[in-house]
Amino acid sequence: MMTPTRWRAWRASALVPALLGMFLSACGGNDDEDARLRLLNATGDMASLDLYTGSDRRVSDVGIDALSESESFEEGSFDIRLKNGTDGTTLASTSQTLAKEKHYTAVAWGSHGAVNLKVLEDEGDEPGSGLSHLRVFNATTDAGSLDVYLTSASATLDNATANAGKVTGGSLSNYGEVSSGTYRLRVTASGDKDDLRLDVPSIALGEKQRVSLVLRQGSGGVLVHALALVQQGGLTVVRNPYARARLAAGVSSNGVVSATIGDTSLSKGMTSPGVGNYQLIPAGDQILQVQVNGSTASSATTSITAGADYTVLAHGSSAVTLLNDDNRLPSNTARAKMRLVHGVQAHESLSLTLNAVSVASDVPYGTASAWSSVLTNVDNNAILEVTSPLSNSPLYTTERASGTSGLNISARGVYTVFMLGGNSEPKGILHQER
Structure with a gap:
């Protein structure tokens, strides 16, 4: 028989685990019932990303083309903020409701000047035997609308039908059903099969897998890379x-x-x-x-x-x-960007103006200037001038002899002014890259 002292000690030791379990349950400590969220860095130029809810850092130091571990969250609505892991500046934020026992992937996309955040649900019925499900997220701000093709290795695109078509920047296609297996993956500009943005000989879609194909832009702004994200599974990086x-x-x-x-x-x-x-x-x-x-x-x-x-x-x-x-589009949708390429040996430096406003100054021979953000003009009266300290007259101007007409500078346009030697006089060539 227990003495009163031993009874009190036993009762206290028995109550501690029960009370601890009640406390953890009240605080959302049952991981089996929590929501799960992970972070994918599809920015291309942000070397370290952190994810916060309120002032709490929940995910840290996620590198380019990397996927974090899945973190546990109580069900509810959260103010999710994305921060630069290097200097702590806030890059993007969103309000997201996380449901109990559900899985999510937060995709950071865009570039340093305009980072975005999109939360994808990683939930859905498993495909049948011998099948896979594929959806496409166009995580680019510059590449435009894209078509995605899965074919055999030797197939042409002449008569091919896109597995996902007209996927615009920032949008997510519906899941499509395909046979499981290994495919050649090609991405083109929407409606133009000759404008190839990605061509890789082999990408595997596992049986009964649901795969989100995240397309992120390359540094040039036109070509893309692919990140194959398996629902509640791993990540395969498919670089161009x-x-x-x-x-x-x-x-x-x-x-x-x-x-x-x-x-x-x-x-x-x-x-x-x-x-x-x-x-x-x-x-x-x-x-x-x-x-x-x-x-x-x-x-x-x-x-x-x-x-x-x-x-x-x-x-x-x-x-x-x-x-x-750098043919990425300007982040400011109301402006264009422009640079000068100097290839005229007889002139040590050149400068470029647009409507008498400086775009590039004292650009050394054999180099290109930095890109400048410039005002748009759609009234056919924009005037470009390239000048040299060695000449009293412009080496190149878009103004016609009458002085009544110039050119248009489109919003979100990308322009290069080439100044090239070869003739008796320098030649200016204006290229609209995008």
Whole structure:
């Protein structure tokens, strides 16, 4: 028989676990009944992201193309905030209701100037035997509306039907049912099968899996990468194997320029001055070879970043410069962006104005200026002028001889003004990139 002292001690020890269980239940401590939320960093240029609810940091230091662990949340409505893990600045926020026993993925997308946050539900019935479900989230601000194709490795797109079509930036398609297996994945601009944005030989869709294919933009703003996110499962990163490049030829005495990157020809013979079209080129370490009038001017290994855009600038007698092209759209939807490329050997520096407002000043020979945000103009009276300290008159102007007409500068347009040598006088070429 217990003594009174031993009875009181036993009763206290028995009550502690019961009271602790009641306390944890009241505080949402039953993980089996909580909501689950994880963070996917699909920004492309934010190296570290944190996720907060109120002042509480729930997820920390999620890198580019990385997926956090799933965190437990009580059911209810939350003010979810996304912060830069480097300096703590708030990048985006949203109000989200999280239901008991449900799973969610918060996708951070966009770029540093305009980061967005979208919460995807990771719940749905399992596909049948031999089947997979696929939906597409266009997590880009720059690539435009996109079509997604899953085909066999050797199939052309001529008669192919998109598995997901006209997926605009920031939008999520419905799930579509496909046979499980391995496919060639291609993404094109919507309605244009020749405008290829992603082409990878192999992506696997597992049996009975529900997959969200998140498309994020490359650094050039046109090509995209893919992140295959399995419902309540893992992440597969599908990076673009290509970049884009073009040739700008401004070699003395109307020199004829040819250029290759790897096995891809940018031009087999462009007469200076001129600017070619972008071509898909393999990413990674590639040999950039430039010939002027049939003789090798440059041959060197260069690192090509997947998803980026480049201009090979041939200038002077045989000089070659590889320029990075940022063809992302302006974050300000009411403005355009513009830069100057200087390839005129006879002038040490050049400057560019738009309607007498400075766009680029004292740009050194053989380089490109930084991008500038500029006012739009849709009244056919925008005037560009390129000037040099060595000339009393503009080297290039869009103003016609009558002085009554100029050009349009479109909202969210991307423009490059090329100044190239090769003729007896410098030649200005205006390219609207987007």
